[in-house]
Amino acid sequence: MAQVVNMGLRACSFSNPFKLPRNRTTHCTTAKGNQPQTIHHSHSCLITIPFFKSFSGSGNGLLKTQKLNLEVSPHRAVSAVRLMRIELGGAFADLLNEKGKGSGENEMGYVQRTLGFRTRVLNHHDLRLVTDIVGGTIRWRRFLDHLISSLCHDKDISSMEPLLLQILRIGFYEIVKLDMPPYAVVDENVKLAKVALRPGAGNMVNGILRKLVVLKENETLPLPVVEGDDRAQARALATLYSHPVWMVRRWIKYLGQEEAIKLMIWNNIEPSFSLRANRARGFSRDDLVTQLNALKVPHKLSLHLDEFVRIKTGLQIVIHAGLLRKGLCSVQDESAGLVVSVVDPQPGETIIDCCAAPGGKTLYMASHLSGQGKVFAVDINSGRLRILKETAKLHQVDDVITAIHADLRSLTDNRQLKSSKVLLDAPCSGLGVLSKRADLRWNRKLEDMEQLKKLQDELLDAASKLVKPGGLLIYSTCSIDTEENDDRVAAFLVRHPDFRIDTVDGYVPPDFVTSSGFFFSNPVKHSLDGSFAARLIRAL
Ligand SMILES: C[S@@+](CC[C@H](N)C(=O)[O-])C[C@H]1O[C@@H](n2cnc3c(N)ncnc32)[C@H](O)[C@@H]1O
Numbered sequence: 001m002a003q004v005v006n007m008g009l010r011a012c013s014f015s016n017p018f019k020l021p022r023n024r025t026t027h028c029t030t031a032k033g034n035q036p037q038t039i040h041h042s043h044s045c046l047i048t049i050p051f052f053k054s055f056s057g058s059g060n061g062l063l064k065t066q067k068l069n070l071e072v073s074p075h076r077a078v079s080a081v082r083l084m085r086i087e088l089g090g091a092f093a094d095l096l097n098e099k100g101k102g103s104g105e106n107e108m109g110y111v112q113r114t115l116g117f118r119t120r121v122l123n124h125h126d127l128r129l130v131t132d133i134v135g136g137t138i139r140w141r142r143f144l145d146h147l148i149s150s151l152c153h154d155k156d157i158s159s160m161e162p163l164l165l166q167i168l169r170i171g172f173y174e175i176v177k178l179d180m181p182p183y184a185v186v187d188e189n190v191k192l193a194k195v196a197l198r199p200g201a202g203n204m205v206n207g208i209l210r211k212l213v214v215l216k217e218n219e220t221l222p223l224p225v226v227e228g229d230d231r232a233q234a235r236a237l238a239t240l241y242s243h244p245v246w247m248v249r250r251w252i253k254y255l256g257q258e259e260a261i262k263l264m265i266w267n268n269i270e271p272s273f274s275l276r277a278n279r280a281r282g283f284s285r286d287d288l289v290t291q292l293n294a295l296k297v298p299h300k301l302s303l304h305l306d307e308f309v310r311i312k313t314g315l316q317i318v319i320h321a322g323l324l325r326k327g328l329c330s331v332q333d334e335s336a337g338l339v340v341s342v343v344d345p346q347p348g349e350t351i352i353d354c355c356a357a358p359g360g361k362t363l364y365m366a367s368h369l370s371g372q373g374k375v376f377a378v379d380i381n382s383g384r385l386r387i388l389k390e391t392a393k394l395h396q397v398d399d400v401i402t403a404i405h406a407d408l409r410s411l412t413d414n415r416q417l418k419s420s421k422v423l424l425d426a427p428c429s430g431l432g433v434l435s436k437r438a439d440l441r442w443n444r445k446l447e448d449m450e451q452l453k454k455l456q457d458e459l460l461d462a463a464s465k466l467v468k469p470g471g472l473l474i475y476s477t478c479s480i481d482t483e484e485n486d487d488r489v490a491a492f493l494v495r496h497p498d499f500r501i502d503t504v505d506g507y508v509p510p511d512f513v514t515s516s517g518f519f520f521s522n523p524v525k526h527s528l529d530g531s532f533a534a535r536l537i538r539a540l
Pocket residue numbers: 336354355356357358359360361362378379380381384406407408409425426427428
């Protein structure tokens with residue numbers, strides 16, 4: 001049985017939504033005074049025992065509840081809980097959006113509430129494993145679920161206990177995709193299921209994972225075959241490469257099957273990240289490189305942008321070292337940096353950033369103004385705008401940024417705000433950033449595309465009203481979808497014949513310039529996020 005250290009109040013929780021109530025005797029570890037002892041009770045409630053110890057160190061007598069489990073592998077326990085939170089919509093797969101930044105107190109609180117115990121605090125190595133397991137398990141969800149339902153008696157896994165399903169997904173991912181030593185994986189996940197759920201759940205995990213190990217060793221995994229009509233082929237590919245069927249069909253239509261497969265392979269690879277040294281804080285790329293060397297974080301200089309460095313691993317170390325918190329650098333993909341190159345901000349200019357939050361491009365543009373000029377940062381989302389303002393202070397560019405909380409579409413009716421440079425970084429499907437946003441592929445729906453295109457048209461019309469005669473409108477997205485990119489520009493030019501395309505040639509490396517004069521970063525070709533930008537000049 002797991003070693004359980006109980007500290008805190010007696011509390012009996014019947015409300016854990018991740019466990020099925022059981023009418024059976026369960027072993028719990030409890031304590032009399034400070035002595036642990038085992039009791040039996042007739043439901044799966046969690047019992048914690050009075051310890052009368054303050055964890056805050058404040059000596060205020062506040063009683064906290066905590067059970068520390070040192071037996072289950074902590075990164076698997078934390079991964080299982082994070083996966084449930086993501087699936088239930090409580091968190092993003094993207095670690096950067098995690099308020100708790102990994103194994104912080106917030107996250108351990110979720111672990112405690114979900115599993116009924118805490119794990120030890122995670123170290124860098126554990127956090128790296130959590131990131132890999134969570135990201136990979138989400139990416140491969142359709143593929144893993146196909147295998148799980150093929151191996152389960154009950155083929156409909158949608159009714160399976162959420163926690164049990166996550167534990168199985170983790171085990172399947174570790175065995176099939178990470179090629180980890182199979183029997184260690186079986187043992188660890190069985191232990192987690194037993195402790196976090198009940199012994200019977202552990203037995204079930206044991207049976208299914210062992211079946212999987214045999215099938216893998218015999219190379220007889222039940223995989224779909226790509227055959228039949230277009231729809232059947234798309235379905236098989238969607239399972240094999242773990243994407244929604246509608247995306248696969250769309251990419252086959254626009255890119256052909258070979259390129260669609262390459263794109264899905266790219267989306268399934270662990271992403272690398274880029275860091276931008278913040279020149280506004282007097283922190284150069286050389287300074288950043290010195291810090292990364294000291295932290296032993298492997299890195300490569302960007303081939304395209306002077307302030308950028310690429311890292312494949314070690315982001316947690318950078319976060320932990322406080323480089324982001326101190327505003328010395330930010331995590332920003334080079335594709336986003338290249339959109340700013342298309343804008344080409346110069347000291348003294350006034351730029352309106354129409355959809356600015358959380359501020360990645362605003363801050364980078366502001367850092368190029370060298371204290372002279374202005375960026376008006378408009379956004380409809382007050383929470384995201386608050387993040388922009390806070391980060392602007394941290395980056396010491398707040399003196400050149402004015403935040404405006406507004407719907408761009410009504411802003412243009414009421415104000416006299418106009419400029420010679422207007423950036424519209426429009427809300428989009430995010431189909432160019434699926435490798436980083438592992439959960440996005442499952443959240444995005446085909447119906448979203450029509451709504452987004454309509455919104456993009458409306459925002460383009462609104463942004464165009466802010467452009468002075470002879471001025472420039474830059475339209476950008478982080479999508480690779482031609483209907484959100486080239487087609488939106490084409491439709492805009494029909495509605496606004498006073499605008500014309502100004503090629504991005506000369507602003508970005510030639511390799512990124514399309515035949516129509518737009519900027520386009522192709523994940524497969526450039527090993528960057530996918531993004532798009534067009535320069536549109538208004539007639540005098
Ligand atoms: C792609 S994100 C912008 C990312 C940002 N440019 C950056 O680099 O960090 C799109 C933004 O558009 C904002 N938005 C959506 N509809 C809007 C509207 N009607 N008016 C103003 N902002 C809007 C969203 O709140 C979101 O922050």
